[in-house]
Amino acid sequence: MNRASVVVSFFNNLSALKLILSALNLQSIKDFEVVIADDGSKPEIVKDISKLLSRYSFSIKHVWHEDKGFRKNEILNKAILVSNTEYIIFMDGDCIPHISFVADHLKFAKKKRIVAGRRVMMSERLSAKVSEDFIRNKKLFSLRFFVELLLDSFIKKSRYVESALFIPISFINKLFGNYKRGVKGCNFSLYKSGLLAVNGFDMRYKLPCVGEDTDIEYRLKLLNYEVFLPKFRLIQYHLYHKLQSRDGVETNKVILAETIKNKKIKAALGINQLP
Template structure:
């Protein structure tokens, strides 16, 4: 069995996906599979994925659904069902993991704990240097210096979250239990998600709600969220986002969840065909 199933939330950005897979190829923890949760990428991209799916030393599953708008929670539930490990690590398709990313999540795994990592927000201008200098480790020091300069100029943000200190005592001492889940960087046992019926598929608008809802329902079952300081590092490429016009509908769903105190969502994994 795999030590972890890495579930990648993905839509159309094949170039960044390749960079992400290159980063997973360099992981210090080798025993994992990747499940690409594809929310309706176009046929050309699906064909490109099929061409590379067997080019990596780890198993890759491509779970796809038709493009019918934002249905991230539905495709994530499908990926959960398809996953072969009892431990799941979630990452977005526009984020790149540190080479010890998988290892760090596994170090802190516990049945009653959700591990919540954080991320460095990198400007698009550094994207071209990332694969060569950081992932392939040709010039990691040079890339770090680029990060510092980019941070000084205000383009890269949260650079301090890219510091990794592999000392468990320090990670726990300065870690926090009151942090929320970041949907692009968290992990937990698969059984914890099955217990609450996975993601609530009523969330069909982006940006707000689905991660908070999941965290809230997990807490109702007695789970805690722990964010280990200086571990589970990832890098996120900053890009333009759509206008946040959908918050009201999502917040109404979240409000109802809090009112009913129902951990098991009525529209989750059980409702998949």
């Protein structure tokens, strides 16, 4: 029986998805499923994904809806409903997980807890080095590549390189862990029961930023959830791309402010409102 569902937010970037699936295929534990939450990729991409579904050691579900603009929260809610486990790990389609990523999330899982991590922001040059073979040969997770990241950071190309340091010692992870930092939508997990208790993600957010992390974190905290970031674990490598527009931040802040003002636990437009 699978212990976790890894939900990968996805839109059209098939090459990045293949890298992610290659890394998931190397995970130190194998009892998990993957749900691709596809926010309207092109038909040819959907067809290509169908060819990938049986290539890996884990089961894959592909949840898709038509492209009608940014509807990430809606497809995440649909992914939650099709998941077959009680624990959900969320990640973005431009972040490659460390080989201990799934095990790390499960290790620190607790009722009433959001387990959260960060990501290493790789430069364009280092991102270009990452291929399926590079991952299969575990070069991405090697000391040599960490040194490359470190040197690259000195010229301010790669960032947050300290987040690539892997120290699998629970005492240290907890001692230097953090309960005060917030959730990033690219790297967090919790029990499905918590997601259902707050009616999932709020689908009123139609633009990126805030809606898929800050909003649901706030509502879960109203139910006395804690956020815990274990140090030196939950590693992700972010593939370089141009920054997406942040035009929606102010619009989204209005929705968030209304949620905070009214102390809303359940999403106004969430899982229970899906057609």
